[in-house]
Amino acid sequence: MSASPEAKFTEETVLWVKRHTPKLMTFAITRPEAYRFAAGQFSRLGFRDGEGFLWRAYSVVSAEYADTLEYFVVLIENGPMSARFADLQAGDTLLLDKTATGFLLPERFADGRDLVMLSTGSGIAPFLSVIQQPALWQRFERLALVHSVSYADELIFADDMARLAEHPLVGDYHSRFTFQPVLTRAHAAGALDKRLPELLRNGELAAALNMEFSPEHTRFMLCGNPAMVKDTFQALLELGFAMHRNKIPGQIIMENGF
């Protein structure tokens, strides 16, 4: 006999909601004591919808050891879940599937010296969790988080990245961390201004991060727009990197962010 859908999720309370731009929001929900996830994984969040349910995947932004679960959501025009999130308020109930999933896990790399996380839009979310894990900092010498968005007001985590130096568990490692913003339809000081595949091919990204990318030392994680993931993977293949598989080690791990 299969379990009833009711047994597969818990009902959580929305603790706070922040609206950064008309289409970008972050929020946190209560975390059940039994809810386990690895940094880089995603939750399935849901609403009751008439007789049924509406479910979508959202990467966890919080650290594995956090008391609450935080998410970063891009609202999509005419999207069913986005319409529900547009009205979300503290105190509302959100459904949380009991199982977190995903293979965007840095610990899958058995070796490597530098970890470069490439993201577009909401694809930054899993990496915000990853960089709060002390074990990762002990494992890699340098960490770089690259966030590509179209316009400057979408870089909503830039201040948090600067404040990472004050983080109680990973702050001491901050000198080994680089946050690199990329704006694809605007210009700003400190931001690169081309799409990620081009920045890889022309060497601009490596120069900005002050890193030499090599299959021996560099490990890449990709998350975001599926077209970006595909095109960036292709650029990395051309540069001599390969997909990481558990039985055939490589240098690239990726996940489509939607």
Ligand SMILES: Cc1cc2nc3c(=O)[nH]c(=O)nc-3n(C[C@H](O)[C@H](O)[C@H](O)COP(=O)(O)OP(=O)(O)OC[C@H]3O[C@@H](n4cnc5c(N)ncnc54)[C@H](O)[C@@H]3O)c2cc1C
């Ligand atoms: C593994 C995984 C993790 C995800 N994590 C996140 C997350 O952390 N934050 C988040 O906002 N969304 C995330 N998504 C997308 C999310 O599940 C929903 O699809 C999204 O919130 C839109 O839902 P919707 O019902 O409003 O529209 P949908 O009907 O689900 O989507 C409509 C269309 O909008 C576009 N779209 C969907 N999501 C995005 C997005 N995030 N950015 C740009 N375009 C998009 C796609 O072209 C899609 O076909 C994730 C998806 C997957 C598969």
Ligand SMILES: NC(=O)c1ccc[n+]([C@@H]2O[C@H](COP(=O)([O-])OP(=O)(O)OC[C@H]3O[C@@H](n4cnc5c(N)ncnc54)[C@H](OP(=O)(O)O)[C@@H]3O)[C@@H](O)[C@H]2O)c1
């Ligand atoms: N951002 C916009 O101005 C805009 C406009 C119309 C509709 N929308 C819609 O709004 C929603 C959310 O958009 P979003 O801007 O958060 O997400 P997005 O469209 O995925 O864009 C995020 C970042 O990914 C880049 N990107 C897209 N395709 C790429 C590729 N193949 N290779 C490398 N980089 C790539 C974008 O560059 P580019 O800026 O060069 O695309 C941008 O820097 C989506 O439904 C989107 O279709 C967005």
